[in-house]
Amino acid sequence: MAGGIGSRFWPLSTQKFPKQFQDILGTGRTMIQQTYDRISKMIPNENIFVITNKEYVSLSHQQLPEIPEENIVGEPLMKNTAACNLYMANKIAEINPDATMVVLPADHLILKENVFLEKLELAFQQASANDYLVTLGITPTRPDTGYGYIQFVDKKDSDYYKVKTFTEKPILELAKSFLESGDFLWNAGIFIWNVKSIFSAFETHLPEMTQHFTACEYNAESEKSCIELIYPKVQKISIDNGILEKAKNVYVIPADLGWSDLGTWTSVFENSEKDENENSINIKSALTYQSQGNIIHVKNNNKAIVIDGLKDYIVVDTEKVLLICPREHDQLIKDYVLDLKSLKKGDHFM
Template identity: 35%
Template sequence: MTTKQNNFCVILAGGKGRRLWPCSRERYPKQFIDFFGVGRTQLQQTFDRFTHILPKENIFINTSYEYLDLVREQLPEVAADHIMAEPIHRNTAPSVAWAVHRIMMFIPKANVIISPSDQYIINDEVFFHNIKEGLSFVENNDAILTMGIAPTRSEPGYGYIQKGGYTGSEDIYKVQAFIEKPERDFAQMFMDSKEWYWNTGLFLSNTDYLCRCFGALFPSIICKEEFGSRITTVEEEENFIRDNFPRYSNMSLEHCLLEKSENVYVMRCDFGWADLGTWHGIYESLSKREGDNVIVDSDVVLEDAKNNIIKLSKGKLAVINGLDGYIVAEKDNVLLICKKEDSSALIRKYINEVQIKKGEDFV
């Protein structure tokens, strides 16, 4: 299944993955790990998925310079000029701003899919259909289109998008409001209202409109018309990025597009989705064993244990008795045993403490 040659994808693969510590480490974060033991890493699975929609040469990877070798090793089929390695960590909006300019160096007018590298998609065929319909919408409309999923639980770790007026096209609505990671009580209200969708982090648009959205926020490298005579090669562009990227605002794509752009829409999608960025999110998304435990590619003996998520290194055995509602995660020199509910804040705290007391080798 392929679509038109002017449709492109940017996979964002520069995150440090700290919320899945200690299995995801700063030197080897989650997108480069075969987390579930399926034979392909999260990045590779995301790339594989989009090759069913687009030609391989239309897929770009955005990452950090420190992960450039990992990307090259895991995706040797991606050309060097299709990998953008940032010289300094910034948030996702600057990453996409650069990627849009890079794509426009190949094709001035294109449609773009922006995708995280660590999502769990249940029904690929429905996903392909939704993406195809979304690309058609943004080709014919100056718009930002995000792919939304009806919430199945009151998850405080996700962003929520409120639908507004119906466009008359597919299942696409004007975005009324966006709330990032609400308190659990509010998340329950959003779920009960049937008006709010989970933000998947998948965005579609056309390059012309994205340029106008980014133009007021970042250096005008993304404005092809202005810099066309000065930046005409990938080498010139990378030199500009090396010198100017630290000046880019540290802004998320959600804050930049969902909160600041005017023509923002959401498509209600049914492909089944989970953000694989947190232990709690993984626990809620995967099928449970006896006692409602989730065992992630690990060797475990359980007794009187329930509601836990467990992830161990190969060759390790865990015997667990009496635990209820915990994360048990082990990698190399770190073992984490932590209450599962809303654990992200605790893990950030532990990482900071460990980094100060024990040094970089433990984070």
């Protein structure tokens, strides 16, 4: 899934060039390329599909030339994650009606790739053999309010557990109690299921959406025009809210993957190399004085930056925008974007 805008990661991530197509951590590979590198160790190129906004289809082709052109699909409208999941399940089922598929966000960091592939292998085994909707749950390291949480039913001596509840981005007190209880995991948005199982879940919980998508013929000439016709009618809802919170056959595999959704500047700060003053700086031409715990990201490598007396701040400088705000306000960046849009010519900066 590669259609998001990543507005919490503004001003680096913009509508024209979202974060999944950028090399956030300076590794030499963009986020979507790293996701491809990871999954291509297990799945052949012809079986890898990308679903993105139609605006980013050519960008996806440029960054992933290994994937067949017809496997990169553009959505005509942004409809959250339920629609794109059902769309791709239909395309894949048309090729193989018994297929088991994995759904991956294109913009996540996974440091422990071998563990990831092992857990994915287990998930494929379970989803192929049973009518299970499987998700990977991340062992939480802090009471983060920016993540969704999965509560599981404890069953000793097992590699996977039945899911009890999903909770979207809790308040801090609740997140702390989740961590203390020991039976909650972070929701990484990584899902594994057989196409038959996910079709059954959609028919039960989102029957109207199922009807809309049944109208189209997949991997055929008429597919694109049919999808453009049905998408305005399709409900805008996440796969979590629409299916997983309601289904009774959801299972989770706990996984310590060195995972982050890199959804905020703070998460990038936590996963970046830092200097002796705990500053994360992406350019060499920066001088800091009496400054600690800052993330400083400058798009122009030739620009010199001097910072004195800042502590725990985000400083991001792009061609069109300079952002300076406390790190603890990183969840407010979406609000800055909305406020800027309300200004005259605000869209110019997006």
